[in-house]
Amino acid sequence: MEVSGRVRALLLLCWIFQGESQDVEIPNREVEVVKGQTVVLQAWYSPTSDISRNTVLWNFMANESKLVISYSNGELGAGSPEFRKRAGFSRSMPSANLSIYINNTQESDSGRYLCNVLIPGVPGLLGDLRLNVKVPPSPPVCTMTGSPVLNGNVTLSCKSSSGKPVPQYKWTKTAPMSEVFFSPMQNMAPKKRTRGTTRTLQNCNDEETENGSRIEDSLVKTAQAVKGKRKVSASEKTGKQSSSKEEETAERPQYSHWLMKSEPESRYENGIDVKFGIEDLKGLPNQTGCWDGVRNYQARNFMRDMKEGQQAFFYHSNCKVPGIAGIMKIVKESYVDHTQFDKKEVNYDASSKADKPKWSMVDVQFERMLKRFIPLLELKKIHLQHKTTDGPLKDMALFTQARLSVQPLTSDEFNFILSLED
Numbered sequence: 435m436e437v438s439g440r441v442r443a444l445l446l447l448c449w450i451f452q453g454e455s456q457d458v459e460i461p462n463r464e465v466e467v468v469k470g471q472t473v474v475l476q477a478w479y480s481p482t483s484d485i486s487r488n489t490v491l492w493n494f495m496a497n498e499s500k501l502v503i504s505y506s507n508g509e510l511g512a513g514s515p516e517f518r519k520r521a522g523f524s525r526s527m528p529s530a531n532l533s534i535y536i537n538n539t540q541e542s543d544s545g546r547y548l549c550n551v552l553i554p555g556v557p558g559l560l561g562d563l564r565l566n567v568k569v570p571p572s573p574p575v576c577t578m579t580g581s582p583v584l585n586g587n588v589t590l591s592c593k594s595s596s597g598k599p600v601p602q603y604k605w606t607k608t609a610p611m612s613e614v615f616f617s618p619m620q621n622m623a624p625k626k627r628t629r630g631t632t633r634t635l636q637n638c639n640d641e642e643t644e645n646g647s648r649i650e651d652s653l654v655k656t657a658q659a660v661k662g663k664r665k666v667s668a669s670e671k672t673g674k675q676s677s678s679k680e681e682e683t684a685e686r687p688q689y690s691h692w693l694m695k696s697e698p699e700s701r702y703e704n705g706i707d708v709k710f711g712i713e714d715l716k717g718l719p720n721q722t723g724c725w726d727g728v729r730n731y732q733a734r735n736f737m738r739d740m741k742e743g744q745q746a747f748f749y750h751s752n753c754k755v756p757g758i759a760g761i762m763k764i765v766k767e768s769y770v771d772h773t774q775f776d777k778k779e780v781n782y783d784a785s786s787k788a789d790k791p792k793w794s795m796v797d798v799q800f801e802r803m804l805k806r807f808i809p810l811l812e813l814k815k816i817h818l819q820h821k822t823t824d825g826p827l828k829d830m831a832l833f834t835q836a837r838l839s840v841q842p843l844t845s846d847e848f849n850f851i852l853s854l855e856d
């Protein structure tokens with residue numbers, strides 16, 4: 435440190451003499467590092483005399499200049515306290531390579547660094563660079579304002595307490611993906627419509643691609659009383675559709691249990707009440723209905739995997755307290771969803787041809803209510819726990835593929851949820 439008094443005067447001189455010229459070679463004059471990591475500040479020069487007689491000084495030009503490290507008269511000199519034990523020369527000195535490293539970089543290390551070489555009898559050499567220590571953002575804390583109701587406006591504001599540069603959070607809008615469910619009574623052939631209202635069903639789906647890569651399940655779910663159900667001919671059931679079914683099932687895991695979503699509360703979509711809760715299924719003849727109107731490839735494929743006799747949870751969605759209400763049974767395996775061909779249907783799909791139908795449905799029958807309603811929130815808590823404890827609900831599709839209206843469950847998942855009843 436005795437060096438620094440003498441040196442500072444010299445340094446100033448050098449500064450005046452050298453101006454901005456870079457006699458010390460600095461390959462990278464804008465250096466970035468993430469806080470906590472080690473950074474190497476590279477510098478070297480081409481000596482013309484015995485380098486062991488030269489003095490090397492690295493200074494941090496903060497509000498006042500601080501010595502980072504020095505080499506003089508064959509000795510290393512420690513710098514000011516904040517760099518002591520963190521900074522060192524990369525090469526053993528003396529060396530024409532003046533590079534230094536700084537361990538465990540701090541945000542306050544950001545700034546300008548000067549490297550000086552003082553050579554007896556000749557003007558010194560100088561180089562400088564700028565270090566920018568970036569700080570990863572801390573996890574954001576988000577708050578929501580506004581009223582989270584259908585069509586309501588909400589504002590989500592997120593802020594990280596630290597981070598450099600200051601983190602910006604940006605929200606992007608994705609395509610609409612509301613799930614809309616229609617009650618069976620609304621989907622009967624007009625002359626069988628018992629409620630007497632003529633309704634136009636609006637499909638909220640946008641264009642889907644046959645490759646099925648979309649995971650959003652924007653679907654219109656309609657169910658229909660068994661009595662009003664169109665008879666499906668055997669040729670429609672077999673043939674092309676079943677062969678493509680075999681192809682698909684060959685590549686996917688087989689599931690034995692399911693979860694199917696529907697809305698139990700009245701909600702008007704273009705003047706149509708989309709309500710169809712478990713009580714509505716219970717109220718149908720023989721407590722059986724068909725699950726038509728699904729217009730999402732993934733959900734459809736799961737329905738095509740369903741086997742007669744398998745059980746599915748009836749899940750109440752888009753309501754005050756979403757969750758699992760009861761159990762139903764698959765009583766008829768997938769067959770052609772007739773609503774795709776019916777121009778009067780909102781689910782009408784002009785691109786679907788009768789000889790190669792795109793959409794399928796199954797028949798379900800009410801089996802029983804759960805002994806108690808199991809709310810989504812409860813399942814979510816368990817899911818989060820299970821993710822750390824490797825429990826049975828760790829991968830539950832309800833959370834990993836939340837948007838799907840028809841979801842597979844493993845036996846373990848199904849049985850675990852049943853165990854929550856008591």
Ligand SMILES: *[C@@H]1O[C@H](CO)[C@@H](O)[C@H](O)[C@H]1NC(C)=O
Nearest residue numbers: 495496497498542543544545
């Ligand atoms: C430099 O001075 C300013 C104002 O006095 C202060 O806020 C800042 O923390 C100082 N910077 C360093 C690196 O000491």
Ligand SMILES: *[C@@H]1O[C@H](CO)[C@@H](O)[C@H](O)[C@H]1NC(C)=O
Nearest residue numbers: 472518519520521522536537
């Ligand atoms: C900096 O870190 C390196 C690698 O961890 C270590 O070898 C070196 O001794 C450290 N330097 C100082 C001055 O603590």
Ligand SMILES: *[C@@H]1O[C@H](CO)[C@@H](O)[C@H](O)[C@H]1NC(C)=O
Nearest residue numbers: 474476478524525531532533
């Ligand atoms: C100087 O040393 C640094 C750190 O070891 C290295 O990255 C750089 O390539 C060296 N430069 C020369 C010219 O050898």
Ligand SMILES: *[C@@H]1O[C@H](CO)[C@@H](O)[C@H](O)[C@H]1NC(C)=O
Nearest residue numbers: 580581583584585586587588
């Ligand atoms: C929500 O915001 C949009 C655009 O600013 C506005 O048109 C709409 O009326 C708002 N809706 C409500 C419920 O305030």
Ligand SMILES: *[C@@H]1O[C@H](CO)[C@@H](O)[C@H](O)[C@H]1NC(C)=O
Nearest residue numbers: 641642643644645646647648
């Ligand atoms: C599948 O669909 C997505 C989204 O529409 C599209 O980006 C992608 O290119 C498609 N892939 C193939 C193989 O068609």
Ligand SMILES: *[C@@H]1O[C@H](CO)[C@@H](O)[C@H](O)[C@H]1NC(C)=O
Nearest residue numbers: 660719720721722763765799
């Ligand atoms: C009602 O459902 C049961 C059990 O699935 C079935 O055996 C029976 O044939 C059905 N009855 C009618 C009238 O469809």
